[in-house]
Amino acid sequence: MESESILKVNDLTKYFQRNLAVDDLTFSMQESSIVGLLGGNGAGKTTTLSMLLGLLRPTSGSVELFGHDFIKNRHAVLQRMNFCSPYVDLPQRLTVRENLRVFSKLYGVKDGTGRLSELADNFRLTEFMDQPVRRLSSGQKTRVSLAKALINQPEFLLLDEPTASLSPDVSQWIRKRLLDYRDRTGASILFASHDMREVELLCDQVLIMSRGSLIEEGTPEKLRQCYGKDSLEEVFLYLNQHGGGK
Amino acid sequence: MNSTTTGRMSALLLRYFFLLRSSWPRVLEIAYWPTVQMIIWGFTSIHFSTASPELTAGGILISAVLVWDSLFRSHISYTLSFLEEMWSRNLANLFVSPLRPWELLLSLAVVSMIRTLIGMIPAALLAIPFFGVSVFDLGLPLLGFFLNLVFTGWAISQAVTGILLRYGLGAESLTWMLPFLLAPFSCIYYPLDTLPDWMQVIAQYLSTTYVFEGMRALILHGEWLPDLLWRAFLLNGVYFIFGVSVFCIAFRAARNRGLLLQSGE
Numbered sequence: 001m002e003s004e005s006i007l008k009v010n011d012l013t014k015y016f017q018r019n020l021a022v023d024d025l026t027f028s029m030q031e032s033s034i035v036g037l038l039g040g041n042g043a044g045k046t047t048t049l050s051m052l053l054g055l056l057r058p059t060s061g062s063v064e065l066f067g068h069d070f071i072k073n074r075h076a077v078l079q080r081m082n083f084c085s086p087y088v089d090l091p092q093r094l095t096v097r098e099n100l101r102v103f104s105k106l107y108g109v110k111d112g113t114g115r116l117s118e119l120a121d122n123f124r125l126t127e128f129m130d131q132p133v134r135r136l137s138s139g140q141k142t143r144v145s146l147a148k149a150l151i152n153q154p155e156f157l158l159l160d161e162p163t164a165s166l167s168p169d170v171s172q173w174i175r176k177r178l179l180d181y182r183d184r185t186g187a188s189i190l191f192a193s194h195d196m197r198e199v200e201l202l203c204d205q206v207l208i209m210s211r212g213s214l215i216e217e218g219t220p221e222k223l224r225q226c227y228g229k230d231s232l233e234e235v236f237l238y239l240n241q242h243g244g245g246k
Numbered sequence: 247m248n249s250t251t252t253g254r255m256s257a258l259l260l261r262y263f264f265l266l267r268s269s270w271p272r273v274l275e276i277a278y279w280p281t282v283q284m285i286i287w288g289f290t291s292i293h294f295s296t297a298s299p300e301l302t303a304g305g306i307l308i309s310a311v312l313v314w315d316s317l318f319r320s321h322i323s324y325t326l327s328f329l330e331e332m333w334s335r336n337l338a339n340l341f342v343s344p345l346r347p348w349e350l351l352l353s354l355a356v357v358s359m360i361r362t363l364i365g366m367i368p369a370a371l372l373a374i375p376f377f378g379v380s381v382f383d384l385g386l387p388l389l390g391f392f393l394n395l396v397f398t399g400w401a402i403s404q405a406v407t408g409i410l411l412r413y414g415l416g417a418e419s420l421t422w423m424l425p426f427l428l429a430p431f432s433c434i435y436y437p438l439d440t441l442p443d444w445m446q447v448i449a450q451y452l453s454t455t456y457v458f459e460g461m462r463a464l465i466l467h468g469e470w471l472p473d474l475l476w477r478a479f480l481l482n483g484v485y486f487i488f489g490v491s492v493f494c495i496a497f498r499a500a501r502n503r504g505l506l507l508q509s510g511e
Contacts (some may be wrong), residue, residue, distance in 0.1 A: 010439065016503065047504065053342045056504040058454065078344045088507065089335040098264040101460070105257030106343045132268070 006156060006188050007052070012061035014047055014212075021047045023212040025061070029188050029205075034178070036203035037192040038236060044212040045192040046087075049160050052190065053083055066154065077112075077156075079107065083148035085160035086142065092134035096125055096144050099133060100151060107152035119147040122177065139170040147172065150181060157181075157189045163198060175202050182202050198234035206232065208239060215239055254345050258353035262327055276323075276361050280315045280369035287311040288377040304465040305379030307435065310323055312381050313461060314434045316362055316392050317454065318425050320399030321362035321406075324354045325421045328407045332415060338507045347497055351490070354407075355400055362396060364433070387464055388477045393456045397482040398453050404489030408496030411505065433458045452483035 007029040014022040021084065022044040029035050039045045050056035052063060054074035063070040065077050090099045104112035120126045123143045128136060133144060145160060149157060159178075163171040175198065182189055193199050199206060200220045208216040208223075216223065216239055220232050229235045266272055291307045301307065331337050340350065374380045379387055402424050409417050431445055432454035441449055449455040460474035500506050 018498055045508070050507050055337075055338055055341060055501065055506045057498075057501045075344060075346065078342065081342075083342055085338075087335075088338040089263070090339065091330070091334040091336050093268045093334070094261070094264050098261075102257050102261040102264070103339070103343070105260060106340075106345060108253050108344070206258055 005029065006031050006066055008062075008082060008189075009052075010062045010064075011101070012048070012063065013059050014044075014051060015059045021088065021212050022051070022058075025209075025212075025214055027207055027214060027217065029190065031188060032182060032186040032190060033205060034182055034189045034203045035207060036199035037190060037197065037204045037207050037209065038194075038199055038232075039192075039209035040240065042211070043085040043209040045209060046160060047212075048209070049083070049085075049158050049190070050194055053081075053158060078156060079152065081156040081158065082107075082149045082152055082154040083158040083160070084142075084145045084162050086138075086145070086162070086164050087160065088145075089123055090133050090141075090145060090148060093132055093215065094159050095132050095148075096136075097129040099144065100147060103148050103151050115151060119150065123147045139142070139166055142166060142174065146177065153185060153187075155185075155187050157187055157193075160192045161194065162191075163193075163195065171198065178202065184222065196231065196236055200232045208236060210240060249362075251346075251349055255353045255453040256357070258345070258350065262330075262353075262357045265330060270406065273364075276365045277368045278317075279374060280312070280319065280365045281504060283311055283315055284308060284373050285376065285399045286368045288373065288379070291377065291379075297469040303448070305373075305381075306462065306465050308373050308377055309381050309384070309461065309465060310434050310458065311396060312366065313388075313391050313457070314432070315368055315369070317395035317428075319362040319365045319401045320358050320396040320507075321403050321423070321425050323365075323412075323492050324358035324403035325406050327354050327357050328403075328410065329415075329418065329421070332410060339507050347493075351404065351407075351493065354403070358400065358403070359396065372485075385460070386432055387460070387470060387475070390479075391461055391511075392477065394453055394457050394482055398428075398485060401482060401485035401489040402428075402460065405492040408489075408493035410498040411493070414505070414508075426497060428452060428454060431455065437462060438505075451481065453485065455477040456481070 005028045007128060009025055012022060012025040021133060025048060037045050037048065037118055047056065051058050054070065066080060068076045094102070097116065100116050101112060104115055109115050120129055123146060125143060125147060136144065141235060146162065146220050164178060165176055178189060179202065181187060191199065191203060204219060206218065206220055206223060207214055218226065223232060223235050224230065227235045229238060275367070287307050291352045295302045324342040331340060372379050404422060406420050409420060431449045431452055433441065433449060438446060438449055438455060438459060456478040460471050463469040463471050
């Protein structure tokens with residue numbers, strides 16, 4: 001039985017004055033899937049994520065999330081989603097525990113204390129729960145940001161390069177957490193990244209963007225086969241040189 | 247799981263409480279400036295009381311300083327709390343949560359009121375033993391004066407936070423400048439007819455002018471003029487609509503331009 005679409009994006013377009021940042025983007029996401037949004041710098045990944053988070057108003061197009069018109073009524077679904085990005089900080093002066101307490105209340109988490117200790121265990125935060133965020137290493141900060149992103153047990157999680165500037169072992173550990181979370185809760189994850197290998201390891205489906213447009217989509221395996229390449233990175237480089245397949 | 251307005255607002259209040267608790271100089275600072283102001287003007291008052299007793303009658307100078315400071319404190323407390331979110335690049339985290347923009351504004355107002363009271367009450371109490379002046383002798387009208395100035399402070403803050411959202415931290419200096427722009431027109435230490443005609447015209451559109459005219463009438467002549475207070479409330483209603491409109495327009499512009507994700511240092 002095919003799972004339901006939780007996200008339907010239709011003809012999503014964003015202009016910044018006269019500059020076209022996202023051009024007529026159309027795709028959908030199934031329940032319990034992990035989708036990778038790939039693209040080079042300026043491809044439109046972060047702009048797309050911002051529109052899907054409600055931080056940026058599209059110029060035209062529609063976004064349907066959990067059956068709701070997200071552009072007109074984003075507050076109906078914000079409770080069911082969350083995000084994490086290395087470019088958005090948590091308040092640095094607050095401790096990890098204080099930050100997570102604030103966000104658990106903000107999302108109306110019923111058993112806040114219980115959820116905090118669960119996250120502290122899962123993300124190995126226990127030893128620095130009472131440290132201010134500013135004193136943590138980048139790896140530790142990423143773990144805290146991910147804990148914040150999972151505080152409300154979101155059904156839809158958006159991640160913007162969550163492993164950027166992390167060592168390979170920490171990146172691998174985070175990938176495992178994300179897969180565990182998806183398997184345990186059935187959540188869907190949209191994952192923007194530059195890291196092709198990571199996307200290949202983690203994602204069921206890949207969307208490749210270039211200059212604001214979706215130029216290819218499919219499973220990592222299908223894309224490799226289709227272009228006769230050994231890795232997604234080679235597919236990406238080929239598409240960048242020769243243009244998209246869509 | 248379902249967050250409610252009160253739950254989300256209490257989350258923000260908790261966030262600002264944690265922030266204050268993390269730095270004792272910040273707590274001290276809240277009461278420090280109003281107290282220092284009160285002391286300086288207290289001694290100035292003593293100095294003038296022999297040469298020009300009409301200037302300091304009934305503790306008018308000290309009372310004016312304390313009441314004016316409630317506008318400045320309410321504005322600064324409101325805007326600084328918002329700036330904290332920009333400095334810590336936390337706005338995106340807030341606006342992707344179920345928090346509504348008006349809940350953020352209301353929480354900032356509550357935090358501002360708490361911080362203003364923490365700042366003003368010690369200064370007002372210390373003025374009693376130090377200089378024999380009690381603003382509390384003004385009675386119930388004091389509440390009217392205080393609330394009006396706090397409302398004016400919030401209206402300025404709503405407009406300033408809107409401008410900060412739209413233009414970023416480059417507009418931060420407006421936070422400090424705007425209340426002082428109002429000060430010369432507000433007739434804090436002198437009656438309205440002291441001002442030149444063109445300034446009087448502007449002063450008549452300021453709620454603060456009516457607060458200080460009313461306070462002077464009460465302290466110097468024992469005359470309570472409620473119509474001045476109502477005029478101030480009315481003007482504050484207009485400012486409030488203006489301030490919220492500026493914020494809403496700026497918020498919309500910030501969402502159109504993608505500024506919510508970029509805000510910060």
